[in-house]
Amino acid sequence: MIRLLAAEELDYLSAFCRQSVFGCRIVSAAAMYGGFPFTDFWIQTDGSGVPCAALAKVEGVVTMEVWDRPDWEELRAFLDRVGGSVFVFDRRFAEPLKLEPTRFGLILVRSLEQPLKKRKEEPERPGFREVYDLLRLCATNTFHPPPWEPFYLDLSHRLRHDGAHLVGIRKGSRLTACAMTVAEMDAMAIVGGVAVAPDARRQGLGRLAVECLLAQLPQSHVAVFRAGQEQEAFYQSLGFVPAGEWAEFDW
Secondary structure, three states: OEEEOOHHHOHHHHHHHOOOHHHHHHHHHHHHHOOOOOEEEEEEEOOOOOEEEEEEEEOOEEEEEEOOOOOHHHHHHHHHHHOOOEEEEEHHHHHHHOOOOOEEEEEEEEEOOOOOOOOOOOOEOOOHHHHHHHHHHOOOOOOOOOOHHHHHHHHHHHHHOOOOOEEEEEEOOEEEEEEEEEEEOOOEEEEEEEEEOHHHOOOOHHHHHHHHHHHHOOOOEEEEEEEEOOOHHHHHHOOOEEEEEEEEEEO
């Protein structure tokens, strides 16, 4: 059975999501936007009431986390009914859901349980507009920054409510590198928005930005989603290891 969770039930999700990257996306969304009119959260349970899967829909993007023995037919029928713009899930589940992913890529994870070496550099929290301009400058075929207004509203909201971290690296007065978290829960954070100005690359600024960001995080594990094998070597050099694959399906 799949049922909609009320706002007061959303804490229930964190007990099951643990260190899953998809669970992190769901729990983070619930913590930041639970109760807002553009979000919905559901849970699937078996005949005994044991949770099997969870789903979140935030402004048309649906994320799924699966635990144990889900009802795949019910999940697929539910997805067809609930609709949306993008469905994000573990690529292993494409076959039981009878879906052909539109895009997929690597999930890389690093443990933060060992203390990180302190750096002499003091990163700053840069302004939202200059971060956005840097992200736009670094757009690729697989990375397209969202429009300015939703980007600003989301990032500023999450920073105000302790749901994100953001660091910037400057050369002189110009922001040349940045890194941020795009989802956080108690045990895990997801890193995104890592960018280095094209004319400042191959100087270690991307590594510096990521290391400064990781040094600020209280979580025990951190993950990153990569398109295909893009920048896999860079993140592996920072201690990240492959931990499965993500997939997206466009309705």
